[in-house]
Amino acid sequence: MSTNSQPSVLSVVAPARPGTKLSARLEPFDSYWQAPADVDKGYKSFSAYYRANYLPHVPADRNAKILVISCGPGYLVDLLAANGYKDVLGIDSDAAKVEHARRRGLHCEVAEAFPFLSQLQSGEYDSIIPEQELNHLTIDETIVFLDMCRRALKPGGQIIVYAMNGANPLVGSENLAHNIDHFYNVTEYSIGQLLQLGGFQNVRPFALKLYVFWKNPLNYVGLAVTSLMEAAMRVVFTLYGKKVRILSKKIAAIAERPRTGA
Numbered sequence: 212m213s214t215n216s217q218p219s220v221l222s223v224v225a226p227a228r229p230g231t232k233l234s235a236r237l238e239p240f241d242s243y244w245q246a247p248a249d250v251d252k253g254y255k256s257f258s259a260y261y262r263a264n265y266l267p268h269v270p271a272d273r274n275a276k277i278l279v280i281s282c283g284p285g286y287l288v289d290l291l292a293a294n295g296y297k298d299v300l301g302i303d304s305d306a307a308k309v310e311h312a313r314r315r316g317l318h319c320e321v322a323e324a325f326p327f328l329s330q331l332q333s334g335e336y337d338s339i340i341p342e343q344e345l346n347h348l349t350i351d352e353t354i355v356f357l358d359m360c361r362r363a364l365k366p367g368g369q370i371i372v373y374a375m376n377g378a379n380p381l382v383g384s385e386n387l388a389h390n391i392d393h394f395y396n397v398t399e400y401s402i403g404q405l406l407q408l409g410g411f412q413n414v415r416p417f418a419l420k421l422y423v424f425w426k427n428p429l430n431y432v433g434l435a436v437t438s439l440m441e442a443a444m445r446v447v448f449t450l451y452g453k454k455v456r457i458l459s460k461k462i463a464a465i466a467e468r469p470r471t472g473a
Contacts, residue, residue, distance in 0.1 A: 233325070233352055235392040240347040240356075241324035242305040243283025250284050250311050256424070257286035258293070263423035266294065268371055268465050270337050273297055278336045278363070280327075281343035285312030285319045292317065302327055328359040337368050344461070345374040345405065346387075349394045357409025364468040370411065373419055373463035374402060378455050380444065386460070399457045402464045411466035418459035 238244045247253045265287065269277065273295040279287050282301025289312075291299045301319035303309050312319035324341075339360045345353050360370050375386035377396025387396050397405070399416040406414045422434040441458040448455040 234349050234394065235347045238347055238390065238392045239304060240341075240343050240352075241281050241322075242303055243281045243286075243308060243342050246283050246286075246308065250308075253284065253286060254289055254315070258290045259423050260420075261287050261290045264419050264463065265340065265371060266290065268369075268417075269296070269340070270369070272337070275337035276335065277338045277340065278302070280324050280339065280341040282312065282319050283308045283342065285309075285315065285317040287340065287342055288312060288317045288319060289315060324356065325359070328356075328363055331363045333362050334365045334368075336364050338371070339364060339368075340371045341373075344393075345372050345402075346393050346395050346397070350405070353405055354408045357406060357411065361410045361468050366468055366470040368468050369465055370406075370468075371463060371465050372402070372406070373461055376457065376459055376462040377401075378448075378462075379441075379458045379460060381440070382460050397462060398455065399462060399464075402462060406464060406466040410468070412469050414464055414466040416457060416462055416464040418457045419461040419463050421460060 233240060245257075247256075269275070269291070274297055277291060277296060277299045279285075279291075279299065279301040282288050282303045283305070285301050288299050288301040299318060301309075301312060301317065302322040302324065303319065304321065304323045306321045309319045309321050341356075341360075345356075348356055357370070357372075364370065374395075374397045375383070375393060376398065377383040377387070378398040383396055387393050402416055403414040422430045422437070424430045444458050445455060
């Protein structure tokens with residue numbers, strides 16, 4: 212989905228401004244929840260995941276100013292630093308997780324996402340990457356969050372977001388039902404709608420890959436099985452008159468702040 216239009220409905224959306232308690236109760240949006248029990252081992256495994264899914268989409272300029280929201284122990288911050296990015300800041304509301312990052316010399320701070328973004332000057336960052344799923348916010352909270360991110364980006368700056376994919380009939384409903392802090396699912400179309408309402412343009416959804424551990428033989432089995440299943444699902448969707456391309460468990464999208472206008 213790609214769109215260049217600026218929405219007029221943003222002015223009527225007014226939830227969860229800084230200082231207002233967000234809806235998630237157990238897994239707050241501004242804290243990373245996926246770290247394994249052995250946090251230090253996660254730096255290696257998550258680096259493979261982020262290398263495959265995120266590194267191709269971040270700015271090529273190693274001097275780009277990048278903000279990682281919900282950075283947790285700094286897995287993505289660590290990968291970016293290892294690949295030569297010099298100006299990366301991670302924030303997370305959980306001080307214990309941030310302490311892991313600091314022990315590794317990573318530039319991470321304890322901060323909540325909404326208050327932090329509200330204090331930024333317009334146009335501070337080249338790229339913003341939230342590591343928590345958007346669906347840990349309500350839809351209204353999501354639109355406000357995306358609007359705040361857009362204002363924090365330079366004209367032409369980019370955001371990379373992700374959420375649970377509701378298009379996959381095997382895991383879509385389970386993704387929504389198994390966690391009280393999952394407020395909605397998206398598809399490649401509706402994640403574009405959210406970004407459009409946040410004021411972004413040139414929205415490009417993409418699948419997040421699960422099977423990226425190439426030294427493990429079972430990786431290839433999982434990749435083959437899921438690829439065949441998703442191909443079959445696309446055929447079924449086509450028979451129902453639906454054009455669905457992305458059927459991965461999680462779906463991401465990259466979008467840009469317009470170079471002109473707000």
